[in-house]
Amino acid sequence: MLSIAELSAWYGAVEALHSISLEVHEGERVALVGSNRAGKTTTLRAISGIVQRRAASLTYRGVDLQGLPPHLVPGLGIAHVPEGRQVFSGMSVLENLLVGAYCRRGRDHAAQQERLDFVFSIFPRLAERPMQSGETLSGGEQQMLAIGRALMLSPSLLLLDEPSQGLAPRVVDEMYEALVHVAATGVTILLVEQNISMALEFASRAYVLENGVISLQGSAADLARDDSIRASYLGL
Ligand SMILES: Nc1ncnc2c1ncn2[C@@H]1O[C@H](COP(=O)(O)OP(=O)(O)O)[C@@H](O)[C@H]1O
Ligand SMILES: [Mg+2]
Numbered sequence: 157m158l159s160i161a162e163l164s165a166w167y168g169a170v171e172a173l174h175s176i177s178l179e180v181h182e183g184e185r186v187a188l189v190g191s192n193r194a195g196k197t198t199t200l201r202a203i204s205g206i207v208q209r210r211a212a213s214l215t216y217r218g219v220d221l222q223g224l225p226p227h228l229v230p231g232l233g234i235a236h237v238p239e240g241r242q243v244f245s246g247m248s249v250l251e252n253l254l255v256g257a258y259c260r261r262g263r264d265h266a267a268q269q270e271r272l273d274f275v276f277s278i279f280p281r282l283a284e285r286p287m288q289s290g291e292t293l294s295g296g297e298q299q300m301l302a303i304g305r306a307l308m309l310s311p312s313l314l315l316l317d318e319p320s321q322g323l324a325p326r327v328v329d330e331m332y333e334a335l336v337h338v339a340a341t342g343v344t345i346l347l348v349e350q351n352i353s354m355a356l357e358f359a360s361r362a363y364v365l366e367n368g369v370i371s372l373q374g375s376a377a378d379l380a381r382d383d384s385i386r387a388s389y390l391g392l
Pocket of ligand 1: 196198
């Protein structure tokens with residue numbers, strides 16, 4: 157579905173990603189894990205085209221993403237939930253969700269309502285407060301809103317950047333349960349997390365990023381048993 161070969165990315169003259177390769181297959185849940193500043197966010201930005209990048213190959217369902225302006229990426233069915241949620245303040249929950257739907261062309265009112273019902277079924281906490289202003293939500297609710305807004309696009313591929321960041325363990329569990337439901341509807345997920353144990357529980361396969369390079373990859377079960385992962389990231 158998503159095929160990345162030898163992808164590098166830059167901030168000005170500084171190269172932040174060094175020739176990484178990764179694959180995401182239709183229907184998979186894949187995690188990209190690593191410590192702070194490893195290049196996880198940059199990888200998602202490079203896929204979405206919002207950072208300077210170059211790859212030997214960067215394709216989504218056969219479409220070359222390098223030849224595409226970033227504003228056309230959501231229309232392909234790729235929804236990016238950015239780091240730090242970026243909920244629109246001064247806008248209600250409902251308005252935030254409708255902004256998500258706006259990025260998808262050619263949707264009629266009935267389709268939009270159906271999508272809204274779906275998001276509210278996944279996140280009942282949002283359904284309880286459609287008129288509440290985005291910035292007054294709890295951290296967990298804001299994260300749910302950011303994911304809900306992305307789901308309004310009816311994406312085939314969801315790019316999630318550190319959804320558990322700053323959330324209490326109970327809220328993290330609730331959010332990941334919701335993501336399991338989303339994945340069960342056929343949405344493919346590429347998850348970025350610093351919370352490696354959570355990510356390896358959720359994903360079937362994972363890549364470990366260190367200093368802009370992929371250092372390890374494999375099934376989530378194998379990585380969870382890997383001695384270097386257990387020592388470096390899980391404190392075991
Ligand atoms: N806007 C930016 N300008 C310059 N350098 C950046 C910017 N964002 C990230 N970087 C650098 O790129 C590298 C990778 O960062 P990032 O992708 O944010 O890592 P992660 O998401 O894994 O924490 C780091 O060295 C970071 O300092
Ligand atoms: Mg990041």
